Amino acid sequence: MWKLFFVFLLLLAPPRLPAQTKPPDADQARILGLENAWARAVKQKDISALQMLLVPELVYVDYDGTLMNKAEYLSSVHSFALRPQRIVNESISVRLYGAAAVVTGVYRENGEKGGKPYVLRERFTDTWVRHGESWMCVSSDSTLIGQ
Amino acid sequence: MRAAGFVTALVFAALPFAAAQNTGDSAAVSNILALEHAWDQAQERGDVKAMAAILDNSLVYVDFDGQILNKAGYLDRVKSNSVHMQQIISEQMSVQMFGETAIVIGSYREKGVENGKPYVRRGRFTDTWVLINAHWMCIAAGTTPILH
DSSP states (O other): OHHHHHHHHHHHOOOSSOGGGOOHHHHHHHHHHHHHHHHHHHHTTOHHHHHHHEEEEEEEEOTTSOEEOHHHHHHHHHOTTEEEEEEEEEEEEEEEETTEEEEEEEEEEEEEETTEEEEEEEEEEEEEEEETTEEEEEEEEEEEOOO | OHHHHHHHHHHHHHHHHHHTGGGOHHHHHHHHHHHHHHHHHHHHHTOHHHHHHHEEEEEEEEOTTSOEEOHHHHHHHHHOTTEEEEEEEEEEEEEEEETTEEEEEEEEEEEEEETTEEEEEEEEEEEEEEEETTEEEEEEEEEEEOOO
C-alpha cells in the first residue's frame, strides 16, 4: 500500500513554486522520480501504481518489437510467467519541451521467465506529457543492447 | 536537391496547418504524416539537408542496434558511404495527439547495402513530435527490430 501512496504523492504533490516560475529542474526531478516509481512498480507487479503513471492511450513497444496498448502492457507485467528480481535504470537523461518531456536511458532487468533466468539490457525512450501539475507517460519504446 | 526542395516545401506548406492546430487535430495529424513520408524519401536519397529541416537540434535517436545518436550523429550515419539505403517503406502508421505533442508509431521495411552486403530490416518505430514556433519538429525517434 505504501508504494501506491508514494506514487500518489509523486503525482499529486503540489509544487513548491507556481508553475510559471518553477525551474525546469523541478520537472526533471519529478519525472526521474516517476521513472524510478515505474521500475519499482514493474518489479513488484503493482498494477495500481502503473495505472497512475500511464495514460489510457499509452503506446508501448517492447524490446522484441511487440506493440502493446496500456491494457496489454499491464497484462504483460502482471503475467505469472515473468518474475523480475532486479531492475535498474542507468544513464537517464530528461529533456523538457514545455508540456512534453523525453527521457532516455538504459534499463537492466534480470529475473525468471517461465522458470528460466533471463537478463535484459535495453535502451529506452519514454515520452511524458504534463497533466495538470504532474506528468504521465504517453509512449515508451525499448531496443536491446549488448550486455 | 530536388528532394530537399520537396521537403522544404512540405515544411512550409504545413505551416498554416500547424498554426491552426486549434481547429482540430486532424490537420496536425495530416501534417505530421506528410513529414514522416518526407523523412522516408529523404532517407532513401541520403538527403541530409531535407532531414535537418524536420529534426530538432536536440534530437535523440535510438537506432535498431540500441545505439543512441544525436542529430549530427544521425545525419552522419545517413551520409555514411558504408550504408546505402535503397528503399524504406513505412507501414501501419498512426498518430496520437496530446496537445502540442504527437506520438507516431508504425512499422518499416528497409533494404539496402551495408559495407558491400545487402540487408533487409523490419522494425517498429516510435517518433515524438512537438510544435515548436508553429513547426512540428521531431525531438525523439526510436527503432526496435521486430524479432518475431
